[in-house]
Amino acid sequence: MLEVIICEDNSVYRNKLKLFIENTILRKNLDLKVTISTGDPQDVINSINKNNITGIYFLDVDLKNSINGIRLGEKIREVDPLGFIIFITTHMEMSYLAFKYKVEAMDYVIKDDADFKERVNSCLLKSYHTYYKNKNSEEYISINSQDRIINIRMDDILFIETASSHKVKVHEENRQVEYYGNLKDIQEKLTPNFYRCHKSYIVNKNKICEIDKKHNKIIMINGEKCYVSFRYKKGLLG
Incomplete structure (x- = not known):
């Protein structure tokens, strides 16, 4: 932002x-x-x-x-x-x-x-x-949040999660943005450094600080946590 x-x-x-x-x-x-x-x-x-x-x-x-x-x-x-x-x-x-x-x-x-x-x-x-x-269209995404169009730089995104059955929450280091949508649609707009690590999470691999393999947790650079499922763990660690 x-x-x-x-x-x-x-x-x-x-x-x-x-x-x-x-x-x-x-x-x-x-x-x-x-x-x-x-x-x-x-x-x-x-x-x-x-x-x-x-x-x-x-x-x-x-x-x-x-x-x-x-x-x-x-x-x-x-x-x-x-x-x-x-x-x-x-x-x-x-x-x-x-x-x-x-x-x-x-x-x-x-x-x-x-x-x-x-x-x-x-x-x-x-x-x-x-x-x-000046930002290339591949470097940021535009989302509709209530009555505002918000441009989010992909480099600023830590991870994205399903907030409810019809909402998605984008986690940046200093804010969170929630809007109506689904992970499948947003994943199509993201660059290759984003990985679907769980049915409810997409993570920016460049922002990972640590992976807790025992508890299937991903710790981001700001201390926030998201989850990786057993099914997708190998792809994340590979």
Whole structure:
């Protein structure tokens, strides 16, 4: 999932920006989520170093911190080269620093401009559509979940299970998505690294941490467990 990260030191302004972005996500039915909204650049650095994400970053240039927005953008680029960085600023004269530090910003949005919200909205939508347009159809699947179409990267899937007689649950490392469907139909859309290990489970072999052969359990990289039947165990271990 594409994540939205906000780093703005002014709490009032930060909350307004977060609310506006979340309203746009809701109104446009986008598969996005604001996962970080902070005034401390170290919060962003710690999170992106810990989690493998592609993000849309709204960064205040002047963070009243030893790390300004431009330097934060540089650190983001080191671990998220495909991310989308938008600088929120009152200091356009500092934009040259982005070239110096090779940040490759999508845009510079002036806080006091009358079209501020329109510019933020434009950056959000452009980032979203560019991200999914650049993904090969074999690399993600689109599912209908209630009133939303959700695009899920196959590399993010741990395993898929039958949730009920008419529902399927997709387990990612940081979320679960449930929708009406069946394993047979979704299996036809998946890449070869996915294996039908049980009548109720399909597992991503690249995300397996351990196989408990005695208890027929598969432990995933995040500690979640799914099951392998005796019938399919040999194919998984082979």
